[in-house]
Amino acid sequence: MSELATLNKSISYLAAFAVVGALLAMAFLLIENQGKLQDGALKVRQRATAFAGIWLLASVLHILLTLANILGSSFADALERNTLQSFLTQVDLGQYLGVQAVMIAVIALAIRFVRTVLAATILLLFSLITLIVPVFQSHGASSGSHQLAVGSLAVHVVALSLWVGGIFSIVALPDSDRKFALPRFSQMALWAAIAVVISGAANAWVRLNFIDAWSSGYARIIMVKAVLTFVLLYLGYRNRLQLAQG
Numbered sequence: 001m002s003e004l005a006t007l008n009k010s011i012s013y014l015a016a017f018a019v020v021g022a023l024l025a026m027a028f029l030l031i032e033n034q035g036k037l038q039d040g041a042l043k044v045r046q047r048a049t050a051f052a053g054i055w056l057l058a059s060v061l062h063i064l065l066t067l068a069n070i071l072g073s074s075f076a077d078a079l080e081r082n083t084l085q086s087f088l089t090q091v092d093l094g095q096y097l098g099v100q101a102v103m104i105a106v107i108a109l110a111i112r113f114v115r116t117v118l119a120a121t122i123l124l125l126f127s128l129i130t131l132i133v134p135v136f137q138s139h140g141a142s143s144g145s146h147q148l149a150v151g152s153l154a155v156h157v158v159a160l161s162l163w164v165g166g167i168f169s170i171v172a173l174p175d176s177d178r179k180f181a182l183p184r185f186s187q188m189a190l191w192a193a194i195a196v197v198i199s200g201a202a203n204a205w206v207r208l209n210f211i212d213a214w215s216s217g218y219a220r221i222i223m224v225k226a227v228l229t230f231v232l233l234y235l236g237y238r239n240r241l242q243l244a245q246g
Contacts, residue, residue, distance in 0.1 A: 002069070004065065005062070005065040005066070005069065008058055008061050008062055008065060009058075009062060011054065011058050012055060012058035012059055012062055015051045015052075015054040015055035015058060016055050016127070016130075016131055016161065016165075017160075017161050017164045017165040017168060018047075018048070018051040018165060018168050018169075019048050019051045019052050019055055019107065019111070019127055019165070020124065020127050020128065020131070020161040020162060020165035021161075021162075021164070021165025021166050021167070021168040021169035022044045022045070022047060022048035022051065022165070022168075022169055023048065023111075023114075023120050023123055023124035023127060024124060024162060024165060024166050024169060025041065025044050025166070025169040025170075025173070025181060026041045026044055026045060026048075026114065026117070026120040026124075027117055027120040027121040027124050028117075028121075028184060028188075029166075029169070029170075029180075029181035029184050029185055030044070030173075030177055030180065030181055031177075031180060032117050035116050035117050035118060036115060036116055036117075037114070037115055037116065037117065037120065040173070040174070040176075040177040041120075044169065044172075044173075045111065045112070045114060047172065048111050049108070049111050049112050052104070052107050052108035052111050053108055055104050055107075055108070056101070056104045056105055056108050059097070059100060059101045059104050060101055062097065063084075063087075063088070063094070063097045063098065063101060064078045064079065064084075065078070066093070066094075066097065067083070067084065067087050067094070070087075071083070092137055093134075093137050096133055096134050096136065096137040097134060099133055100130055100133040100134055103126070103129070103130040103133065104130055106126070107123065107126065107127055107130065110123055111123060128158050128161065128162075131157055131158065131161055132153075132154045132157050132158060135150060135153050135154050135157060136150060148202060148203075148206055149203060149206045152199045152200075152202035152203040152206070153199070153203050155195055155198075155199040156195075156196060156199035156200050156203060158195075159192045159193075159195035159196045159199060160192075160196050162188065162192045163189055163192040163193055163196060166185050166188065166189060166192070167189075169181075169185075170182060170185055193229070196229065197226070197229050197230070200225070200226075200229075201226070
């Protein structure tokens with residue numbers, strides 16, 4: 001059950017990042033005409049609709065898997081109506097996950113009607129808010145430095161979704177659209193990556209708030225992630241210089 005939950009959570013995040021990246025491309029990276037989306041953006045919208053559906057299905061499955069894990073029971077027991085209703089209405093975690101699922105459903109329905117840059121921008125902001133809803137009920141929210149933990153984690157998730165989601169969109173674009181979008185994205189990507197590093201470091205500092213924690217496996221993973229992220233930042237910076245010179 002835990003392996004399925006981990007896989008489903010990964011799929012949920014990847015689908016969410018793909019939706020954010022698509023909306024980012026539609027709102028800021030691709031050619032528009034007097035605020036109206038053009039053919040390239042409309043094709044991106046089609047892909048975004050599919051990813052929004054995957055995100056919604058994964059979020060619903062996440063609720064059921066989370067409930068089954070809390071109960072220590074089977075997946076079938078989590079489908080019991082009264083149990084599920086109590087989880088979604090009386091338990092804080094269930095309420096946050098339920099609200100997020102409803103918000104994702106709104107995104108999945110609304111995205112197919114997006115035809116202007118303004119609408120894409122509004123839905124992008126709504127999607128970022130949707131992503132961070134569970135953060136306010138996360139483990140970080142119950143730690144000692146509550147505001148720093150929650151704030152840094154929220155910034156981390158938003159910056160990561162813009163960075164990774166933007167990369168997804170850039171890779172999926174045809175060459176003609178990519179040449180136009182890449183210089184725009186490179187300007188934002190570097191700042192998003194820096195925000196990922198700073199917010200991740202702040203959140204790790206809150207979690208590693210005692211000396212012994214720095215010798216733990218979690219601390220070693222954080223250090224490896226930090227080194228790899230700085231390498232990616234350097235490569236991104238070099239790529240940005242090449243774009244500027246080209």
